[in-house]
Amino acid sequence: MRILYHLPLSPYARKVRLALNEKRIPFELRVERVWERRDEFMDMNPAGTVPVLAEENGLVLADSYAICEYLDEAYPELPLLGRTLAERAEVRRLVSWFDGKFAREVTANLYYEKQMKRLMGRGNPDAAALRAGYANLKPHLDYLGWLAETRLWLAGNFLSLADLTAAAHLSALDYIGDIDWTVNDAAKDWYARVKSRPGFRPLLADRVSGVNPPPHYADLDF
Amino acid sequence: MRILYHLPLSPYARKVRLALNEKRIPFELRVERVWERRDEFMDMNPAGTVPVLAEENGLVLADSYAICEYLDEAYPELPLLGRTLAERAEVRRLVSWFDGKFAREVTANLYYEKQMKRLMGRGNPDAAALRAGYANLKPHLDYLGWLAETRLWLAGNFLSLADLTAAAHLSALDYIGDIDWTVNDAAKDWYARVKSRPGFRPLLADRVSGVNPPPHYADLDF
Numbered sequence: 001m002r003i004l005y006h007l008p009l010s011p012y013a014r015k016v017r018l019a020l021n022e023k024r025i026p027f028e029l030r031v032e033r034v035w036e037r038r039d040e041f042m043d044m045n046p047a048g049t050v051p052v053l054a055e056e057n058g059l060v061l062a063d064s065y066a067i068c069e070y071l072d073e074a075y076p077e078l079p080l081l082g083r084t085l086a087e088r089a090e091v092r093r094l095v096s097w098f099d100g101k102f103a104r105e106v107t108a109n110l111y112y113e114k115q116m117k118r119l120m121g122r123g124n125p126d127a128a129a130l131r132a133g134y135a136n137l138k139p140h141l142d143y144l145g146w147l148a149e150t151r152l153w154l155a156g157n158f159l160s161l162a163d164l165t166a167a168a169h170l171s172a173l174d175y176i177g178d179i180d181w182t183v184n185d186a187a188k189d190w191y192a193r194v195k196s197r198p199g200f201r202p203l204l205a206d207r208v209s210g211v212n213p214p215p216h217y218a219d220l221d222f
Numbered sequence: 223m224r225i226l227y228h229l230p231l232s233p234y235a236r237k238v239r240l241a242l243n244e245k246r247i248p249f250e251l252r253v254e255r256v257w258e259r260r261d262e263f264m265d266m267n268p269a270g271t272v273p274v275l276a277e278e279n280g281l282v283l284a285d286s287y288a289i290c291e292y293l294d295e296a297y298p299e300l301p302l303l304g305r306t307l308a309e310r311a312e313v314r315r316l317v318s319w320f321d322g323k324f325a326r327e328v329t330a331n332l333y334y335e336k337q338m339k340r341l342m343g344r345g346n347p348d349a350a351a352l353r354a355g356y357a358n359l360k361p362h363l364d365y366l367g368w369l370a371e372t373r374l375w376l377a378g379n380f381l382s383l384a385d386l387t388a389a390a391h392l393s394a395l396d397y398i399g400d401i402d403w404t405v406n407d408a409a410k411d412w413y414a415r416v417k418s419r420p421g422f423r424p425l426l427a428d429r430v431s432g433v434n435p436p437p438h439y440a441d442l443d444f
Binding site: 002043045047059061062063065066067069070073074085086088089090093095096097100101143 | 257267268281283284285287288290291292295296307308310311312314315317318319322323338
């Protein structure tokens with residue numbers, strides 16, 4: 001069986017899980033405590049990060065960008081990157097927006113400070129980082145809401161990797177109680193639609209030790 | 223004519239310039255002072271970053287990941303991402319390595335602190351960031367040297383976007399005098415080969431006001 005090495009709240013691993021689920025590609029999950037820098041894992045990915053996907057034919061893929069592009073090339077049914085050149089450019093622009101800009105401005109300041117630092121024994125969250133993360137979250141939710149209001153899905157009239165990437169980051173932050181969904185109704189409605197997809201259920205069932213998600217986390221009608 | 227909005231030392235814009243040059247796709251360069259947040263530019267790319275590519279047919283592409291993937295799809299002659307699924311996964315893993323890990327650990331600590339802060343009027347470089355950047359550079363040059371010793375090019379036996387991405391970051395750092403090429407001979411030999419390609423020349427001719435590159439910067443036999 002295909003194996004995905006992951007951490008339950010890693011936004012990048014969540015993105016790949018959502019992509020695999022949408023494409024109905026079966027896989028087995030294996031938790032990788034990346035901070036232990038296990039030799040066999042470092043051989044598969046010298047960057048020491050999840051996700052890593054090990055295919056049954058022996059091909060090992062590291063990095064969520066490489067994995068997601070691979071999935072659309074190797075399993076082209078149910079494409080997640082769009083069909084035309086313009087669609088694909090817009091999907092990728094938004095994937096980069098959430099995995100790059102949003103990740104730096106929001107995810108790193110909240111998820112890394114509150115969750116990863118604890119797991120890695122690197123001390124308490126930095127108060128200035130948390131403040132910056134919360135302050136940056138609002139304009140990002142507004143941009144997401146604006147996209148969701150002007151289009152059926154974030155990148156156009158089709159569900160794409162842009163939606164899965166945004167939902168991966170937001171769901172990790174929602175688990176640790178950091179999303180105030182009253183900020184933007186359109187963003188909330190969009191998230192409710194993504195969250196209701198069958199491929200999202202396994203993520204909502206995940207629990208990590210020491211942190212309980214808020215009551216609305218797994219509620220489809222939050 | 224196709225227009226590429228850029229900053230002369232932006233590693234992400236340099237990557238796209240190298241890709242366009244390798245593919246022999248003609249384009250016109252336009253400097254974009256991103257910190258001015260010009261309305262027409264923000265409409266093209268709400269992230270406010272370079273590179274942005276405006277095609278003659280009206281298609282506008284933002285973000286170097288979206289642009290480079292587009293270039294290989296729209297202009298498939300002289301592919302830069304590899305041919306097989308395994309080759310493409312390795313190229314993309316390394317693109318992500320340099321644009322993600324290397325950028326966070328090295329480029330952001332040196333190029334951003336020394337060059338971008340000055341341009342954006344955000345004060346002096348942070349000494350701790352500079353120290354971290356120099357400390358992180360050495361293991362990265364060693365990893366690059368190891369790849370270059372075990373393969374013809376970084377991702378395998380063909381020149382790829384992995385080489386162009388690594389060279390884009392290194393050339394920007396080399397311009398500001400931050401690369402000590404005596405650290406790793408294999409990395410230096412690889413860089414000399416990439417630097418000798420005709421598509422690299424325009425980058426070596428770039429000058430930015432207030433910063434002169436070291437004498438070896440444009441020397442092909444450094």
